[in-house]
Amino acid sequence: MIRRPAALLTLLLLAGCTDSGQETAAPATPVTPVGGASPAVCADGKTTFGKLSTTPVLIGVTPIVEITDRKGGPVNEPMEQVGTRTAGVAAEPGVPVADVYRALQEQKFGDVRLADLGTAFRPEENGTNTVDGPGRFVAYEYLRVVRAPFTWTCAGVKHPGTVTTWENGSDYGILDCDYDARDGGRPRESDAVYHQVRELRC
Numbered sequence: 734m735i736r737r738p739a740a741l742l743t744l745l746l747l748a749g750c751t752d753s754g755q756e757t758a759a760p761a762t763p764v765t766p767v768g769g770a771s772p773a774v775c776a777d778g779k780t781t782f783g784k785l786s787t788t789p790v791l792i793g794v795t796p797i798v799e800i801t802d803r804k805g806g807p808v809n810e811p812m813e814q815v816g817t818r819t820a821g822v823a824a825e826p827g828v829p830v831a832d833v834y835r836a837l838q839e840q841k842f843g844d845v846r847l848a849d850l851g852t853a854f855r856p857e858e859n860g861t862n863t864v865d866g867p868g869r870f871v872a873y874e875y876l877r878v879v880r881a882p883f884t885w886t887c888a889g890v891k892h893p894g895t896v897t898t899w900e901n902g903s904d905y906g907i908l909d910c911d912y913d914a915r916d917g918g919r920p921r922e923s924d925a926v927y928h929q930v931r932e933l934r935c
Contacts (some may be wrong), residue, residue: 747913752898779831780836783882791926792816792903793856797910797934805865808872809908812856815933818878820848824894828885835883837896846901847879862907869910871934874903875926876899910935 800806801888822830834850840931848854854876862872881896 777889778885780833780885785881788878789875790878791875792807793931795872798870800867808862814856818896819853821906822896847898848901871908873930874905876903
């Protein structure tokens with residue numbers, strides 16, 4: 734059995750990501766407004782969100798840990814950072830990014846806490862994963878990154894943008910390099926991260 738504190742992670746034999754994890758969302762990247770009104774003078778702007786998307790993004794991965802004991806052992810080598818994300822709002826100057834971010838929390842996530850605005854995620858330096866048999870193992874950490882397109886409307890003028898964030902915290906997994914990648918039982922969203930970790934380490 735693989736053991737890790739339940740409050741910290743959902744431990745999987747696989748986990749996945751659909752991009753390399755190298756890009757960082759810029760909190761203030763300008764976008765083109767629809768219309769010409771200045772958002773800075775608006776006191777009653779309204780935020781509406783489009784369809785949200787969630788992408789697993791690999792953040793950190795350990796070197797291969799070879800375990801020969803039939804009873805298993807720890808996989809606790811230091812994580813190498815292979816990507817990061819910053820929780821932010823990409824919009825034109827003047828759009829109240831803190832208000833937009835707060836609106837996303839309230840409208841779409843409720844009591845599920847998002848990462849704080851401006852947080853740049855880094856992987857843990859050391860994990861405490863264990864496995865219950867021999868093999869060549871790699872531990873990894875990933876985020877479920879949310880992208881939320883929005884429109885902030887001021888005096889009838891629409892100002893578009895995008896929020897990048899994640900549910901506060903991260904997920905972990907352990908990959909057995911000797912396990913046949915064709916075997917079943919993997920969550921669909923995890924496939925890309927699983928294969929990315931295998932390419933990087935196995």
